[in-house]
Amino acid sequence: MQYSQDFKTAAIALCNAGKFIDSKGWVPATSGNFSARLPDGTIAITTSGKHKGHLQVEDIMLIDHDANSLDGKKSSAETGLHTTLYKRYPTIQAILHPHSINAILVSKIFGDVIVLENYELLKAMHSITTHETRITVPIFANDQDIPRLAHVVDQYLDTVNDCYGYIIAGHGLYTWGESILEALRHLEALDYLFDCELRLHGVRKP
Amino acid sequence: MQYSQDFKTAAIALCNAGKFIDSKGWVPATSGNFSARLPDGTIAITTSGKHKGHLQVEDIMLIDHDANSLDGKKSSAETGLHTTLYKRYPTIQAILHPHSINAILVSKIFGDVIVLENYELLKAMHSITTHETRITVPIFANDQDIPRLAHVVDQYLDTVNDCYGYIIAGHGLYTWGESILEALRHLEALDYLFDCELRLHGVRKP
Amino acid sequence: MQYSQDFKTAAIALCNAGKFIDSKGWVPATSGNFSARLPDGTIAITTSGKHKGHLQVEDIMLIDHDANSLDGKKSSAETGLHTTLYKRYPTIQAILHPHSINAILVSKIFGDVIVLENYELLKAMHSITTHETRITVPIFANDQDIPRLAHVVDQYLDTVNDCYGYIIAGHGLYTWGESILEALRHLEALDYLFDCELRLHGVRKP
Amino acid sequence: MQYSQDFKTAAIALCNAGKFIDSKGWVPATSGNFSARLPDGTIAITTSGKHKGHLQVEDIMLIDHDANSLDGKKSSAETGLHTTLYKRYPTIQAILHPHSINAILVSKIFGDVIVLENYELLKAMHSITTHETRITVPIFANDQDIPRLAHVVDQYLDTVNDCYGYIIAGHGLYTWGESILEALRHLEALDYLFDCELRLHGVRKP
Numbered sequence: 001m002q003y004s005q006d007f008k009t010a011a012i013a014l015c016n017a018g019k020f021i022d023s024k025g026w027v028p029a030t031s032g033n034f035s036a037r038l039p040d041g042t043i044a045i046t047t048s049g050k051h052k053g054h055l056q057v058e059d060i061m062l063i064d065h066d067a068n069s070l071d072g073k074k075s076s077a078e079t080g081l082h083t084t085l086y087k088r089y090p091t092i093q094a095i096l097h098p099h100s101i102n103a104i105l106v107s108k109i110f111g112d113v114i115v116l117e118n119y120e121l122l123k124a125m126h127s128i129t130t131h132e133t134r135i136t137v138p139i140f141a142n143d144q145d146i147p148r149l150a151h152v153v154d155q156y157l158d159t160v161n162d163c164y165g166y167i168i169a170g171h172g173l174y175t176w177g178e179s180i181l182e183a184l185r186h187l188e189a190l191d192y193l194f195d196c197e198l199r200l201h202g203v204r205k206p
Numbered sequence: 207m208q209y210s211q212d213f214k215t216a217a218i219a220l221c222n223a224g225k226f227i228d229s230k231g232w233v234p235a236t237s238g239n240f241s242a243r244l245p246d247g248t249i250a251i252t253t254s255g256k257h258k259g260h261l262q263v264e265d266i267m268l269i270d271h272d273a274n275s276l277d278g279k280k281s282s283a284e285t286g287l288h289t290t291l292y293k294r295y296p297t298i299q300a301i302l303h304p305h306s307i308n309a310i311l312v313s314k315i316f317g318d319v320i321v322l323e324n325y326e327l328l329k330a331m332h333s334i335t336t337h338e339t340r341i342t343v344p345i346f347a348n349d350q351d352i353p354r355l356a357h358v359v360d361q362y363l364d365t366v367n368d369c370y371g372y373i374i375a376g377h378g379l380y381t382w383g384e385s386i387l388e389a390l391r392h393l394e395a396l397d398y399l400f401d402c403e404l405r406l407h408g409v410r411k412p
Numbered sequence: 413m414q415y416s417q418d419f420k421t422a423a424i425a426l427c428n429a430g431k432f433i434d435s436k437g438w439v440p441a442t443s444g445n446f447s448a449r450l451p452d453g454t455i456a457i458t459t460s461g462k463h464k465g466h467l468q469v470e471d472i473m474l475i476d477h478d479a480n481s482l483d484g485k486k487s488s489a490e491t492g493l494h495t496t497l498y499k500r501y502p503t504i505q506a507i508l509h510p511h512s513i514n515a516i517l518v519s520k521i522f523g524d525v526i527v528l529e530n531y532e533l534l535k536a537m538h539s540i541t542t543h544e545t546r547i548t549v550p551i552f553a554n555d556q557d558i559p560r561l562a563h564v565v566d567q568y569l570d571t572v573n574d575c576y577g578y579i580i581a582g583h584g585l586y587t588w589g590e591s592i593l594e595a596l597r598h599l600e601a602l603d604y605l606f607d608c609e610l611r612l613h614g615v616r617k618p
Numbered sequence: 619m620q621y622s623q624d625f626k627t628a629a630i631a632l633c634n635a636g637k638f639i640d641s642k643g644w645v646p647a648t649s650g651n652f653s654a655r656l657p658d659g660t661i662a663i664t665t666s667g668k669h670k671g672h673l674q675v676e677d678i679m680l681i682d683h684d685a686n687s688l689d690g691k692k693s694s695a696e697t698g699l700h701t702t703l704y705k706r707y708p709t710i711q712a713i714l715h716p717h718s719i720n721a722i723l724v725s726k727i728f729g730d731v732i733v734l735e736n737y738e739l740l741k742a743m744h745s746i747t748t749h750e751t752r753i754t755v756p757i758f759a760n761d762q763d764i765p766r767l768a769h770v771v772d773q774y775l776d777t778v779n780d781c782y783g784y785i786i787a788g789h790g791l792y793t794w795g796e797s798i799l800e801a802l803r804h805l806e807a808l809d810y811l812f813d814c815e816l817r818l819h820g821v822r823k824p
Binding site for chain 1: 530531532533541544600603604607608611
């Protein structure tokens with residue numbers, strides 16, 4: 001198959017995102033998957049089973065907006081979670097799904113949601129301009145039935161105005177943005193804020 | 207605009223400081239800002255919205271001592287916190303403002319100040335020559351109104367002889383020095399001492 | 413001695429595995445050892461006393477399936493633990509034994525076994541396809557008498573169907589796979605899951 | 619001054635040791651100092667005030683066994699702690715003094731000594747061949763009067779057979795070996811064992 005220049009640019013950016021994300025320890029073993037929407041509406045997405053810290057361009061495949069493979073490669077089982085988000089949010093162009101331990105621990109310790117408020121770093125989130133705000137990151141039960149899980153997520157998102165990411169319990173985080181850079185910024189900020197909350201619950205007051 | 211050699215030297219040093227500070231995880235997303243005062247009294251400072259671990263010389267701008275842009279670039283909202291410090295302390299030549307998690311946690315756990323005493327590493331602070339001393343790092347409430355926050359800081363600094371840095375709650379640390387190297391030394395030492403204090407409160411005695 | 417191409421390929425892969433494992437802090441000082449079975453049934457294994465993060469090809473030696481040196485080099489005292497596993501499991505081709513602190517702590521805190529369940533990352537283990545499962549990692553008392561320890565391990569393995577690794581108390585983890593890559597995937601996943609369990613026991617619920 | 623080849627070799631090895639030790643975060647700011655004894659009994663040692671992660675050969679100086687400068691450079695205030703150890707132990711050829719947070723925390727939590735026993739990694743210590751042993755690392759009060767502190771250490775060492783290192787409270791670790799490599803192995807092992815002990819005291823049993 002002849003890939004477009006847009007695809008190649010996105011594929012290289014996803015490989016580089018993988019190197020960065022792995023350097024943080026957020027995609028152990030072959031976990032995680034990443035995608036970017038191209039200008040024509042097709043989607044570049046990581047294939048299944050590769051270590052996300054050592055991605056090559058050939059580890060990125062092309063799908064349509066219904067998750068059908070356009071190049072004969074086999075996509076991750078979780079591709080449907082990506083396409084559902086792209087359909088809902090026309091302006092987002094990238095989705096990142098790492099398996100950071102902080103997201104796992106948040107899902108084991110905080111019930112259905114984690115609320116983040118009064119942190120300067122909230123200003124890293126799209127269109128937030130003050131720390132005097134709060135964001136809610138929902139936590140969903142894990143499910144190997146991806147269409148069913150995608151439906152649960154979608155139903156939740158119907159009920160909220162702004163959402164920057166969600167956690168699947170015992171599994172990992174989904175976050176997104178209007179570019180790969182913005183999605184990375186959201187990821188770095190959310191993991192930092194999860195870390196703050198977890199460490200606050202582990203430290204005794206003097 | 208034609209930049210001076212002093213500006214270029216300071217800009218490269220700020221970019222390198224950013225790489226080091228990011229390698230420690232202290233400037234997640236696009237947080238933080240850094241500056242250096244030039245011999246003619248103008249100030250090189252990071253522009254807004256760039257990742258501080260990947261700074262290029264063109265991400266550094268020039269302002270005067272009242273925070274007015276001299277090259278048409280847009281400075282960070284927090285520039286006024288830098289110029290207030292430079293006016294107060296004629297000998298300091300560099301200011302670093304990272305968002306390390308330790309500073310955040312200190313601000314959530316210790317009330318208005320954290321007192322650091324009896325550590326050998328206190329000797330990393332300017333003109334301290336023994337561990338048998340104590341330093342106080344004040345903690346101020348966060349505020350998006352930077353002139354008001356600068357005034358609160360300034361009023362506090364009127365009341366103390368020596369100060370090596372301050373924390374803005376839920377936000378990050380400001381520290382400074384007579385050179386970028388000294389400011390980096392103060393930063394490394396303060397974060398280490400915050401880490402010691404936080405971990406002491408999280409570890410039970412045997 | 414003239415080494416085969418298979419040996420050289422395995423030796424380079426073991427050196428690279430060592431660099432990765434050391435970058436995680438899992439083989440401090442000169443601890444740990446790694447091996448790979450070659451197509452002819454002989455085994456490439458790290459020699460004794462070298463830092464596993466700085467391995468050279470000459471730090472890898474060749475043994476037969478009874479742990480006899482085939483090239484005159486001196487193997488680690490723990491070689492018998494490797495050959496016992498290779499005899500039991502004909503399909504495994506690589507064994508990794510690091511000394512990660514998480515494995516040490518698990519052995520000090522959890523009694524005879526640690527049970528891992530309901531984590532998406534369990535799918536990193538060979539032939540596991542859902543998080544709705546559990547795996548058991550046994551913990552054995554440390555013993556400098558390696559034949560005796562190998563016998564204790566072997567007797568335990570007689571009683572279970574699937575096993576992905578075991579911990580020697582106060583010592584470290586043994587894990588394996590059908591290739592060096594699979595063994596590395598098992599190692600990365602197990603250490604991550606140990607970390608999750610340990611941190612869950614150190615964090616208070618909000 | 620014309621330095622010998624032995625000095626140059628030792629100086630390069632000390633610079634490389636510094637890079638490794640700094641990569642672990644054990645010499646923040648400009649803390650720490652390292653030395654190596656040369657075959658003629660003179661000692662190569664780091665000068666004062668340099669960052670130990672960025673040492674150049676010119677940051678290493680030459681002293682005699684009474685700590686007198688032989689090349690006009692100014693040595694660290696703590697040089698007397700090095701020469702006292704070299705006089706006591708004729709076979710040691712290297713001394714490393716980092717400021718790791720684990721050593722600080724151990725000194726704040728464990729009283730006069732920390733006892734390490736039943737760890738496989740104890741075998742990283744010179745001439746230890748089994749985990750069924752224990753070593754004692756003494757903890758001394760910090761003191762800016764270095765001759766007085768050296769005397770306290772020396773008096774303690776008169777009373778014990780084997781000692782692999784000591785901690786100065788709120789300050790850092792001293793460890794040594796028959797070569798720079800052995801001293802690094804002792805350092806890596808001791809910090810790992812301190813980490814184990816500290817984390818065991820911070821984790822609740824399930």
